[in-house]
Amino acid sequence: MVSFDRPTWRLFRLPALRRGSWFDVRRVSGVLGVTLGLALVLSSCGDGKGSSNGSGAGGTKSEVIALAADPLDFINPLNENSSPGIQIAQAMFAPLVATDPTTGKVVNVMADSVTPDKTSQTWTIKLKAGNSFQNGQPLTAKDYVDSWNLTAEGSNAWDNNGFFAKVEGYDALNPPTPEGATPKPTSVKTMTGLKQVDDLTFTVKLKVPFSQFGLTLQYLGLAPLPEEVRKNPDAYKRKPIGNGAYKLDGDWSAGGDIKVVKWDGYKGPNAPEADAITYRFIPNADTAYNEFLAGTVDFVDVPATKIKTFKTDAPDGWVTGVSSGANYLVMPAWDQRYKNPKLRHAFSLAIDRKALADLVGLATPSSGLISPDIDGYRADACKYCGFDVAKAKTLLAEAGGFSGPVNINYNTTSATGQLFAEAIGNMLRQNLGLEVKYTGKTGSELTELAQQRKLDGLRLGGWGHDYPSIEDYLTPMFKTTGDANFAHYSNPKLDALLAQGDAQANPETAIKLYQQAEDVALEDMPLIPLYAKQNAYLHSAKIEPRVSKFTGVQALYATFK
Amino acid sequence: MTGFVLRRVLAAVPIGLIVTLGVFALVFAMPGDPLRELAGDKPIPAAVLAAKRAQFHLDDPFIVQYLLSMKDILTGNFGTTFAGADIAAQLQLRIPVTLKLATMGLVIQWIAGLLFGLYAGFKRNGVVDRVLLLATLFILAVPLLVVYFAAQYVFGVELKWLPVSGIAHGYPLSYLLPAVCIGLTGFAGLARLTRTSIVETANADFVKTARAKGLGEQRILWGHVLPNALLPMVTYMGVEVGGIFAGALLAESIFNLPGLGQFMFQAIKLKEGGVVVLLSTLAFVMFIAINLLVDIVYGAIDPRVRNV
Numbered sequence: 001m002v003s004f005d006r007p008t009w010r011l012f013r014l015p016a017l018r019r020g021s022w023f024d025v026r027r028v029s030g031v032l033g034v035t036l037g038l039a040l041v042l043s044s045c046g047d048g049k050g051s052s053n054g055s056g057a058g059g060t061k062s063e064v065i066a067l068a069a070d071p072l073d074f075i076n077p078l079n080e081n082s083s084p085g086i087q088i089a090q091a092m093f094a095p096l097v098a099t100d101p102t103t104g105k106v107v108n109v110m111a112d113s114v115t116p117d118k119t120s121q122t123w124t125i126k127l128k129a130g131n132s133f134q135n136g137q138p139l140t141a142k143d144y145v146d147s148w149n150l151t152a153e154g155s156n157a158w159d160n161n162g163f164f165a166k167v168e169g170y171d172a173l174n175p176p177t178p179e180g181a182t183p184k185p186t187s188v189k190t191m192t193g194l195k196q197v198d199d200l201t202f203t204v205k206l207k208v209p210f211s212q213f214g215l216t217l218q219y220l221g222l223a224p225l226p227e228e229v230r231k232n233p234d235a236y237k238r239k240p241i242g243n244g245a246y247k248l249d250g251d252w253s254a255g256g257d258i259k260v261v262k263w264d265g266y267k268g269p270n271a272p273e274a275d276a277i278t279y280r281f282i283p284n285a286d287t288a289y290n291e292f293l294a295g296t297v298d299f300v301d302v303p304a305t306k307i308k309t310f311k312t313d314a315p316d317g318w319v320t321g322v323s324s325g326a327n328y329l330v331m332p333a334w335d336q337r338y339k340n341p342k343l344r345h346a347f348s349l350a351i352d353r354k355a356l357a358d359l360v361g362l363a364t365p366s367s368g369l370i371s372p373d374i375d376g377y378r379a380d381a382c383k384y385c386g387f388d389v390a391k392a393k394t395l396l397a398e399a400g401g402f403s404g405p406v407n408i409n410y411n412t413t414s415a416t417g418q419l420f421a422e423a424i425g426n427m428l429r430q431n432l433g434l435e436v437k438y439t440g441k442t443g444s445e446l447t448e449l450a451q452q453r454k455l456d457g458l459r460l461g462g463w464g465h466d467y468p469s470i471e472d473y474l475t476p477m478f479k480t481t482g483d484a485n486f487a488h489y490s491n492p493k494l495d496a497l498l499a500q501g502d503a504q505a506n507p508e509t510a511i512k513l514y515q516q517a518e519d520v521a522l523e524d525m526p527l528i529p530l531y532a533k534q535n536a537y538l539h540s541a542k543i544e545p546r547v548s549k550f551t552g553v554q555a556l557y558a559t560f561k
Numbered sequence: 562m563t564g565f566v567l568r569r570v571l572a573a574v575p576i577g578l579i580v581t582l583g584v585f586a587l588v589f590a591m592p593g594d595p596l597r598e599l600a601g602d603k604p605i606p607a608a609v610l611a612a613k614r615a616q617f618h619l620d621d622p623f624i625v626q627y628l629l630s631m632k633d634i635l636t637g638n639f640g641t642t643f644a645g646a647d648i649a650a651q652l653q654l655r656i657p658v659t660l661k662l663a664t665m666g667l668v669i670q671w672i673a674g675l676l677f678g679l680y681a682g683f684k685r686n687g688v689v690d691r692v693l694l695l696a697t698l699f700i701l702a703v704p705l706l707v708v709y710f711a712a713q714y715v716f717g718v719e720l721k722w723l724p725v726s727g728i729a730h731g732y733p734l735s736y737l738l739p740a741v742c743i744g745l746t747g748f749a750g751l752a753r754l755t756r757t758s759i760v761e762t763a764n765a766d767f768v769k770t771a772r773a774k775g776l777g778e779q780r781i782l783w784g785h786v787l788p789n790a791l792l793p794m795v796t797y798m799g800v801e802v803g804g805i806f807a808g809a810l811l812a813e814s815i816f817n818l819p820g821l822g823q824f825m826f827q828a829i830k831l832k833e834g835g836v837v838v839l840l841s842t843l844a845f846v847m848f849i850a851i852n853l854l855v856d857i858v859y860g861a862i863d864p865r866v867r868n869v
Contacts, residue, residue: 176608
């Protein structure tokens with residue numbers, strides 16, 4: 001389970017969240033930052049001057065983007081799902097499709113068309129002609145098919161292997177391995193579901209129908225690698241050959257800044273404005289923030305410790321954007337005491353989400369299980385997400401009360417985990433008269449205990465989508481076999497509704513079915529919705545980052561003044 | 562002398578084994594699964610997980626993992642970190658950074674500590690002595706983190722005299738601020754020890770004898786007081802050299818210097834036992850070497866403890 005203030009981002013869009021983020025410098029620095037804040041009253045008087053000289057080579061429009069993360073050691077989008085890695089990949093690789101920042105609809109980038117068959121089980125992807133890699137080789141269907149097969153082979157242990165689990169024939173490349181044994185390369189090297197039709201066309205046959213597959217194609221974990229890289233990926237760890245709008249500027253050594261310049265050969269749509277971009281890795285988020293205040297970087301994430309002060313630190317240079325992150329209180333399905341939905345509803349109604357969101361800062365109270373920027377979001381989805389103490393007490397009584405103390409687990413590696421857990425605990429104590437206790441453990445320990453169904457009590461968790469679909473909230477968290485089913489929840493009715501939605505070719509009808517599934521989940525309430533968080537960023541006077549309701553805040557697509 | 566050095570080096574071997582085993586055990590005992598820590602909540606396919614676990618020997622028993630790590634260290638076959646970084650390349654990149662930071666920090670610390678300590682000791686109860694007492698009290702009381710962030714904010718963000726972080730401005734500019742921070746926060750202890758040591762020695766009988774013999778004050782100070790007062794200072798300075806690595810851990814993290822301290826920090830948070838043990842071994846070897854050096858210096862300063 002993810003920390004409370006940091007949902008699990010798995011995909012594009014959000015900077016600096018993943019690699020090592022469970023106990024990253026940001027978190028530690030959170031505590032440090034608070035200490036410092038107390039000690040240094042003067043520190044809130046930054047004046048937000050933030051125009052850097054722009055250090056990109058050659059370009060007139062250059063920007064320096066701070067990434068509050070450990071430096072990357074290699075660039076390979078297929079073996080990368082950390083947020084900084086994906087940000088770099090966004091500059092250097094172009095996806096098949098992308099979300100339009102204005103309309104929220106999926107538009108083609110490298111793909112000319114993406115067409116499902118009637119059942120949404122077999123998808124035909126046709127590429128635009130005339131695109132090439134940065135080494136000059138034309139981009140063909142074979143590049144996609146071969147790159148995907150390479151990633152799907154379990155013994156390569158590439159990070160985005162799991163994405164292909166939906167494709168027919170994946171299992172043959174990922175045979176079960178006895179514990180402790182090294183997986184052997186399989187004799188089968190290709191998935192039966194992937195077929196090249198001609199130079200620019202290939203088909204993907206999935207194991208089961210999946211109406212949302214087209215949306216998932218914007219993931220950069222599906223980027224193509226050219227043949228010379230596929231033959232020896234290790235040799236190209238630090239000299240990637242992309243198909244995107246930017247290429248590496250000069251040599252890049254591990255641990256250093258990553259400098260990219262515009263690549264003339266990029267013929268796809270959505271080319272950003274910047275001529276040159278420097279990605280600077282500053283693992284400590286407070287240090288990155290100070291670098292911005294000193295005017296040496298053009299764009300930075302606001303760390304949790306500065307949420308209360310960033311608007312005064314940079315009065316003319318801040319933006320906020322949706323983070324698609326929804327945060328929940330997780331019920332342990334393995335504990336009979338929490339089984340009764342009425343008790344869960346009582347807990348939910350006893351939580352003052354407005355007060356909690358104020359405490360979190362830059363957050364809005366949740367009224368459903370999915371994030372507000374997603375198609376299919378309903379502001380009134382949840383019937384039990386108001387704040388109604390009287391009703392909560394009645395429901396708790398109807399559920400037969402609760403015996404023993406409620407234990408709330410929090411992530412000790414999060415700067416704010418304990419604070420938020422205690423806020424919720426106090427609400428349950430005051431409003432329902434329950435006895436509450438708290439237990440702190442590391443994030444991975446909480447996940448491990450929960451997976452073994454040994455975790456006692458509630459915990460906090462968050463989720464951010466991989467692809468912008470209501471389905472990517474419901475399937476991972478609520479389907480019986482969901483890969484992020486934190487609560488170990490299972491309801492055949494919900495599974496059936498999801499399967500129907502997956503098999504539905506009409507997007508509108510599919511969303512309706514998914515919404516019915518959400519209603520089932522809200523009625524059973526394995527997760528109590530808490531709040532959705534926004535992200536904040538600072539930018540220098542010379543750039544204006546792109547802010548979209550659908551794709552968040554992106555410095556890559558900044559306009560220059 | 563050779564015999565002495567040999568004996569010390571041989572004695573260091575079992576100590577090194579105990580230290581590395583202890584460190585490895587501590588990392589091993591940290592809760593949570595390291596690969597899961599790296600992946601967050603993203604489900605890892607079973608085959609991928611198995612491949613990674615096998616690569617890093619995570620399914621082997623504790624002692625086997627330890628021995629494999631030690632074998633890697635001794636054979637110079639460092640492998641990669643969980644995240645895929647080549648460890649040998651990392652060391653190559655990071656050792657110079659830490660060395661530059663540590664030497665600069667130590668030089669500042671020693672010069673400031675000795676200078677103020679000696680002066681305050683010679684002129685005890687004078688203005689410098691009293692100011693130093695207060696200043697060192699203050700420095701010892703303020704948490705390092707506060708000092709680091711405050712210095713970064715004042716000199717980097719507000720005054721813009723020095724870079725906020727990173728090594729983009731090269732040596733020595735990029736290292737100056739963190740080195741001064743390390744030096745100033747470390748000098749207090751040395752200054753106070755030096756002062757006390759000088760004061761104690763100055764009150765010793767042999768100094769009174771020297772004075773009774775009619776020796777000049779300068780000669781008493783430089784010829785009699787200082788050599789005798791030096792011993793505890795040399796010990797302290799030796800310990801400080803070892804301790805500088807611990808200081809670098811924090812300073813490198815906050816000032817974003819890609820040195821060994823930052824590497825250690827990352828390795829601990831990701832439960833990378835192999836890397837932690839490797840870095841601990843490096844620190845240990847350095848510590849042993851410095852201790853040996855201190856012992857040899859002892860002999861040079863004071864014939865009574867000359868090692869044979």
